[in-house]
Amino acid sequence: MDLNAVTAVLRPGGREELPARQAGDAWLGGGTWLFSEPQPALRRLIDLSGLGWTPLRADGEGLTIAATCTIVTLYGFEPPPGWRAAALISECCRSFLASFKIWGMATVGGNICLALPAGPMISLAAALDGVCVVWTPEGGERRVKVIDFVRGPRDTALEPGELLRAIELPAAALARRAVFRRASLTPLGRSGVLLIGTLDAAGFALTVTASTRHPVRLDFPALPGRLALAERIASAIPVDLYYDDVHGAPDWRRHMTAVLAEEIREELAEADG
Template structure:
């Protein structure tokens, strides 16, 4: 879709060329959502593509994913041995349910910064203790967990002028056992509930996304009993937190969350940590 209110497009080549924020700015990653509907308030685009960030980098501490890394690049990543949770990467990419054209344009950072409940890159990053590296306009940077970064639909913890530079997944999280469950109203529909469970040295963690307005994560020292899990879900997710849109009613999302959570609990209960 043409953005006919845009009067300027900036193409910074290095960090120093990133402009001070002003009203009407929008940061352009892949643009798969930005150009999908009218954006009447946008006057200037700041295109990050020219910064040339390396899409993926592996080191002893974990995996760094550039905000401009595309879904296709992430999906093609071959993880090193010893990361049992790595299949979550392709599982979450597949939850995108988009054409190859979108996969080759949409970015990991864009999906996270949009903050939509069904964003599968949010699910991946939260489940694996991901942190966002945020560049401040004055030149510094800060880190925030993606669990805290995503506050609700279209609401994230970016201050004016800040840019999401990268998402960092620690190796300790990638070494856990993991289980993935997803539900939608139709075979190729948007996720109505997407849950990930992990089990490792720090116990059992359950991440709930898509069903809720923001990500929710539960932590247990060991795999809980069915009653313990059900009670904690009820306490952590009040009715008002379940999302309501054309892709699922809150009562259905609540039911599917409980069902998928128990499936994950059973699967990981049989796994050795």
Template sequence: MDLNTVAELLRPRGRQEIGLPRAGDAFLGGGTWLFSEPQRDLRRLIDLGALRWPALEAGPHGLTIAATCTVAELYAFEAPPSWRAAPLIGKCCRAFLASFKVWNTATVGGNLCLSLPAGPMISLCAALDGICVIWTVEGGERRMPAAEFARGPQDPALAPGEVLRAIEIPVEALTRRFAFRRASLTPLGRSGVLLIGTRAPDDDFGLTITAATRRPVPLRFDEVPTRDALQHAVTSIPLSLYYDDVHGLPDWRRHMSLLFAEEIRAELAEDAP
């Protein structure tokens, strides 16, 4: 779709060229959502692709994912064998249910910044204890958990002029065991419920509820919880926090979350092979 209100395109080659925010600014990553519907308030696009950030950087620290990394680039990543949670990357990429055209254009950062409940990159980064690296307007940077970055539909934790630079996934999270569950009302429909569980070698257990809720809901336990303890934690989530749209009613999303939570608990409670 043509954005006929945009009068200026900025392609900064360095951070200093971004400058101060103006009314009507929008940062451009892949643009798959930005160009999908009218954006009548936009006046200037700032193309982050011109900054040429490395898409992926892997090392002893873990994995750093640039905000401009495309879904296709992330899906093609070959992780070290010791990263037991690495197959979760492919599962979350496939949860897009999108064409290769979208995969080669849509960005990880764009998915987080749109902050829709069904965003699978939000699910991935929140479940693996990702840390969002954010450029501030003043020239510094701040960090926050990915689970707190997406506050609700189209409500990322960004002040005007701030830029999501990268997401850092710690190696500790990447070496965990994991279990993945996803449900949709139709075979090729948007995720209505997406739960990811992880278990560390010291038995630390995490369950992250996404798609079903307006924002990620992480639950952590020092060890694999009992069935009753986990069910209590899930039922304690207010019904008002569950998302309500054509892809699923809150009651159904809560029911499926309880069902998947127990399946994940049972799977991860088994002794590691």
């Protein structure tokens, strides 16, 4: 879609060229959402493609994903041996259910900053202890856990002028066993419920996304029993936190969250056995 209110497009080549924020500014990553509907309030786009950020960097500390890394690049990542939870990458990428054109342009950072409940990069990063590296307009940076970064639909912890630089996934989280479950109302529909469970010697974590207005992380010292898990979900997620849109009613999302959580628990329990 043409953004006919935009009067300027800036293409900085480095951080020192990033402009001071003005009313009507927008960061431009892949632009798959930005150009999908009218944006009458925008006056200036700041194109991040010229900053030259390395899309992916894997080392002993974990995986660093540049905010401008495309979905197709992330999908093609080959993890080192031992990163068992890295199988979640392909699962979450496929949860976009988008065309190859979208895969080739949409960015990891854009999906997280859009902060929609069904954002699969939010699911991936929140489940793997992801941390957002945020550039501040004064030239510094700060770190925010992904679980705290996404506060609700279209609502993030970014302050005016701040920019999401990267997402860091620690190696310890990538080494866990992980189980993925997803449900939608139609075979090719947007995620209505997306749950990820991870388990290691430190305990069990269940991350609930898509069904709730923001990601919810439930941590346990060990794999809980069926009743304990159900009670924790019921107490930790109030009814009004379940999302309501055309892709699923709150009561359905609540029911499916409980069903898929138990499936995850049973699969991990069988593997332990």
